[in-house]
Amino acid sequence: MHFEPTTHVLTVEDPQFVFFLRNLEWSKFAERIGYVNIKFESRFDFALSFAGADRQYAEGLFSLLAEREFEVFYDRNEQHRILAENIEEYLAPIYKSEAAYVVVLLGPDFPKRLWTRFESEQFKERFGAGAVIPVWFTTAPIGLFDETGRIGGYTFNPAGDVAQQLTEIADLLTRKIADRAATAARPAEPQGPLP
Numbered sequence: 001m002h003f004e005p006t007t008h009v010l011t012v013e014d015p016q017f018v019f020f021l022r023n024l025e026w027s028k029f030a031e032r033i034g035y036v037n038i039k040f041e042s043r044f045d046f047a048l049s050f051a052g053a054d055r056q057y058a059e060g061l062f063s064l065l066a067e068r069e070f071e072v073f074y075d076r077n078e079q080h081r082i083l084a085e086n087i088e089e090y091l092a093p094i095y096k097s098e099a100a101y102v103v104v105l106l107g108p109d110f111p112k113r114l115w116t117r118f119e120s121e122q123f124k125e126r127f128g129a130g131a132v133i134p135v136w137f138t139t140a141p142i143g144l145f146d147e148t149g150r151i152g153g154y155t156f157n158p159a160g161d162v163a164q165q166l167t168e169i170a171d172l173l174t175r176k177i178a179d180r181a182a183t184a185a186r187p188a189e190p191q192g193p194l195p
Contacts, residue, residue, distance in 0.1 A: 045177055047073035047099035049119045051109035054137075057158070057166065058105055064170035070177065073099055088118065095122035101176065102126065103133045103169075105156075106148065108140040127151060133176070135169060 001017075003010045012018050046065060050058040062074040073094050075082075082090055095102055102123045110116050126132050127147060134153035136142055142149045154169050 042098060042100040043071070044073045044094065044099040045070040045101070046173060047094050047102045047123075048075075048105065049095065049102055049116060049123070050105035051107055051113045051116050053109045054105050054107040057107075057156070057162065060162065060166045061103070061105075061169060064166055065173065068170065068174055070173075091119065092122050095119050096126070099131075100180065101131050101133050101173070103135060103173065104148070105135050105137070106140055107137040107158075110140065133173070 001010065001012050012021070048058050048062060058074065059076070062072050062077070065072045102119075104110070104120070104123075123132055124147075132148075132151065134148040134151055136148070136153055136155050138155060138157045138159075154165075154172065156165055156169070
């Protein structure tokens with residue numbers, strides 16, 4: 001192993017060790033070495049919500065986020081867990097609370113699909129909590145009464161440079177998580193005058 005302090009990059013030469021690190025259950029590892037109060041706020045960093053017609057964009061974004069070592073709920077990755085389960089019972093908590101952020105790819109088919117309606121019903125209460133990140137497609141402009149129009153998001157042009165735009169979205173999401181972690185790590189400010 002080698003850590004480069006100027007770039008903050010840790011490199012590992014042994015592929016078996018890399019596999020071990022990627023598949024280590026970190027909460028149990030921390031517990032075994034003596035940390036008793038290690039808790040992860042969310043099961044997933046991001047959950048992707050999209051219509052099937054936009055799967056290529058969702059898959060591209062998923063790959064970029066996975067490369068950055070984020071936990072991302074992407075339905076194709078969870079097929080083995082969904083098998084034999086009640087799909088609504090399995091998906092509902094993910095969109096309601098188990099993902100730190102829900103990234104919604106708002107393509108033209110999003111409002112027309114049954115599953116996207118179900119997913120949006122689960123995360124609609126999270127708009128006020130700053131946990132829903134809209135990605136508006138230029139092919140599906142924001143409607144006058146669209147709730148997402150009041151929330152910061154990203155405008156995506158499917159006719160443009162898709163790879164560059166998906167990289168920009170992944171970079172923004174990376175910075176969003178980093179800001180969230182930095183805010184959580186700061187000690188709470190004292191309230192009122194000190195005694």
